[in-house]
Amino acid sequence: MLVVAALAVIYAGFVLAGHHAGYMSTHYCPVCGFPLDEPAWVDPNARGGGSQEICPSCDIQFGYTDHAGGDPARRRQLWREWRERWVADGCPWRGVSPPPDDYDPKRQLRRVDS
Numbered sequence: 001m002l003v004v005a006a007l008a009v010i011y012a013g014f015v016l017a018g019h020h021a022g023y024m025s026t027h028y029c030p031v032c033g034f035p036l037d038e039p040a041w042v043d044p045n046a047r048g049g050g051s052q053e054i055c056p057s058c059d060i061q062f063g064y065t066d067h068a069g070g071d072p073a074r075r076r077q078l079w080r081e082w083r084e085r086w087v088a089d090g091c092p093w094r095g096v097s098p099p100p101d102d103y104d105p106k107r108q109l110r111r112v113d114s
C-alpha cells in the first residue's frame, strides 16, 4: 500500500513537472517548436481538425489561424510564413502568462523543420 502511494506521488510529480516545465511533452508547435499539452493537429494532412489550442510562444491557434481552407499544403506554407514573421520579430513570447524560466526560442526552433 505504501509502495502504491509512493508511486502515485512520483507520478503526480512527473505530470506536474511535465506540464509546467514542458520539456517532457512529446507534442510541439509546428511553427516555433514550443512544447504543447496536446498535438496541434492529430493528422496534419486532414482538411479539418486542429486542437484550437493557442501556442503561448508564437500565438498561432491550431485549427483556426492555420485552418488554411482545409488545404494541408497551404497550412505548411502558412506555418513557414508565421515562423518567418515571428523570427523576424525576434522570437518574442506572446503568451498571456509569463514564459517558463527555461524559455529558449532559438533552441526550441531546432525542433521544427524550416
Ligand SMILES: [Zn+2]
Residues within 6 Å of the ligand: 029, 030, 031, 032, 033, 034, 055, 056, 057, 058, 059, 060
Ligand atoms: Zn508556436
